[in-house]
Amino acid sequence: MELKKGYTIVYSSIFFGIIVGSLAVLAQPIFKIHPPQAYGICTICHARDFLNWFSERLFSFKFESAEVSIHYPLATTIGIIIGSILSSKLNGEFKFIKVENLVIKFFLGLAVSHFGLLIMSCPTRLVLRFAFGDPFALFAIIGLLSGITFGVMILKRL
Amino acid sequence: MISVAGSLLIGLIVGFLGQRSRMCFVGGFRDFLMIGDKDLLKGVIAFFASAWLTIWILSIVGKLLPELYSIINVKYVMYPSFLSVFLSKFMIVSLIGGLGLGLFSTLAGGCPLRQHVMAGQGRIDSIVYLLGFYIGIIIYYVSTVKFIALII
Numbered sequence: 001m002e003l004k005k006g007y008t009i010v011y012s013s014i015f016f017g018i019i020v021g022s023l024a025v026l027a028q029p030i031f032k033i034h035p036p037q038a039y040g041i042c043t044i045c046h047a048r049d050f051l052n053w054f055s056e057r058l059f060s061f062k063f064e065s066a067e068v069s070i071h072y073p074l075a076t077t078i079g080i081i082i083g084s085i086l087s088s089k090l091n092g093e094f095k096f097i098k099v100e101n102l103v104i105k106f107f108l109g110l111a112v113s114h115f116g117l118l119i120m121s122c123p124t125r126l127v128l129r130f131a132f133g134d135p136f137a138l139f140a141i142i143g144l145l146s147g148i149t150f151g152v153m154i155l156k157r158l
Numbered sequence: 159m160i161s162v163a164g165s166l167l168i169g170l171i172v173g174f175l176g177q178r179s180r181m182c183f184v185g186g187f188r189d190f191l192m193i194g195d196k197d198l199l200k201g202v203i204a205f206f207a208s209a210w211l212t213i214w215i216l217s218i219v220g221k222l223l224p225e226l227y228s229i230i231n232v233k234y235v236m237y238p239s240f241l242s243v244f245l246s247k248f249m250i251v252s253l254i255g256g257l258g259l260g261l262f263s264t265l266a267g268g269c270p271l272r273q274h275v276m277a278g279q280g281r282i283d284s285i286v287y288l289l290g291f292y293i294g295i296i297i298y299y300v301s302t303v304k305f306i307a308l309i310i
Contacts (some may be wrong), residue, residue: 011179013197017204020172025212028232031164037235041168043270048295055296063299072162077274079169080176084278087177099283108266109273109290110297115258116270117298118251118306123183123259123269127202131209132233135240139249140256145187147260152191154265 024128033074035067038132042125044116046076173275182272184263 024040027033033040045066052065053073068074088094116122119140121129126144129137175181179201186198213233220230243249263269266287268276273291277284 011175013179013181013201014204016175016179016181017201017206018208019175021205021208022212023168023171025209025216025232027164027168029216029229031161031168033161033165034232037233041172043274044291044295046165047292051292051295068161072159074165075162076165076169076172079166080173080271080274081278083170083173084177084275085173086170087174088279091178093177094280096280096282099281102283102286105266105283105287106290108262109287110294111262112259112266112270113291113294114298114302115255115262117295119255119259122271123263124271126256127183127206128209131206131213132237134237135243136248136252138240140252140259143253143256144184144260147257147262148184148187148264149191149260150257151261151264152188156192 021128021131025131033068038125038129038134039066039068040128041076042122042128043077043080044113044122045120045125046074048117049074050077172271173278176271176275177279182268184260184269185272188264 020041027040028037036045039045046069048063049065049069050073052063053069056062056065085094119126119136121137121140123144126137126140130141180198181201182198183202183205186202189195189197190199216230216232220227223230266273267283270291273284273287277288
C-alpha cells in the first residue's frame with residue numbers, strides 16, 4: 001500500500017484506516033486500556049487524563065479522570081506529536097510555517113475542547129464508539145455531519 | 159504500566175501514518191462536500207469497517223475458547239436499545255455536542271488528530287490551536303461545568 005510520489009513515500013488513507021482501526025480495538029485486551037469501553041484512541045479524553053494526573057500531584061486540583069489512568073497516565077497525544085515530528089523529519093517536510101489569524105485559532109481550539117468534553121469524545125472516538133454499537137454515538141455523528149455542512153457553507157461564502 | 163507503553167506505541171504509529179497519509183476524520187466529509195474528493199472518506203470508512211470486523215472476530219474467538227473469554231471479549235457493556243433513548247436528555251446533548259464539534263473543527267481546518275499531526279510538522283497555527291485546546295480543558299473543569307449543570 002505504499003505509493004511513491006516523486007521522492008517521498010506516501011501511504012494511502014485506507015492503509016491508515018485498516019491499521020489504526022484494528023489497533024484501537026486490540027488495545028483493550030493487549031494493553032489493558034479497558035475500564036471505559038472503546039477507549040483505545042481519543043485525543044481529548046487522553047489529554048484530559050494526562051492533565052489530571054499532573055495537576056493532581058503538582059497542584060492538588062483534581063478534575064475528572066477515567067479509571068484506567070489513575071495510577072499512570074496515558075501518553076497517546078505525546079506519541080502522536082513525536083511520531084509526526086519523526087515522520088516529517090525523515091520526509092524533509094519539517095518546516096516552521098507561520099500563518100495569520102492566530103487569535104481565531106486559539107479560540108477555535110477552546111471551543112472544540114468544550115464541545116468534545118460535553119460528549120466525552122473527539123471525532124475519532126465517535127467512529128470507534130459507533131463501531132462498538134453505542135446509540136448515543138449515532139446521534140453525535142448526525143450532529144457532526146450537520147455541523148460540517150454548516151462549516152462548509154460558511155467557508156464557501158468567505 | 160503496560161498501558162503507558164501501549165498508548166505511547168499507538169500514538170507513535172498514528173502520528174507516523176497520519177503525517178504520511180494526510181488523514182482527517184472531519185476532512186473526510188468536508189472534502190466530499192467542497193470538492194467531491196472521496197479519498198479521505200474511504201479512510202474513515204476503512205477505520206469503521208476494520209474496527210467492527212475486529213470486534214466481531216474477537217467475539218467469535220471468545221465463544222470458541224471459553225477459558226479466554228474474560229480477556230478476549232472487548233464488548234462487555236450492554237448499551238441501551240436505540241428506541242429507548244430516543245428523546246432523552248443525553249441524546250439532545252449529543253446532537254448539540256456533535257454540531258459544535260463539526261462546525262468549529264471545519265473552520266479550524268481539521269479534526270484534533272490532524273491538528274496534532276500538523277503541529278508536529280511545524281505549523282505555528284496548529285501549535286496555537288493546541289494551546290487553546292489544552293487550556294480549554296482546564297477552563298471547562300474550573301468554570302463551565304458548573305454553568306452547564308445549571309442549564310441541564
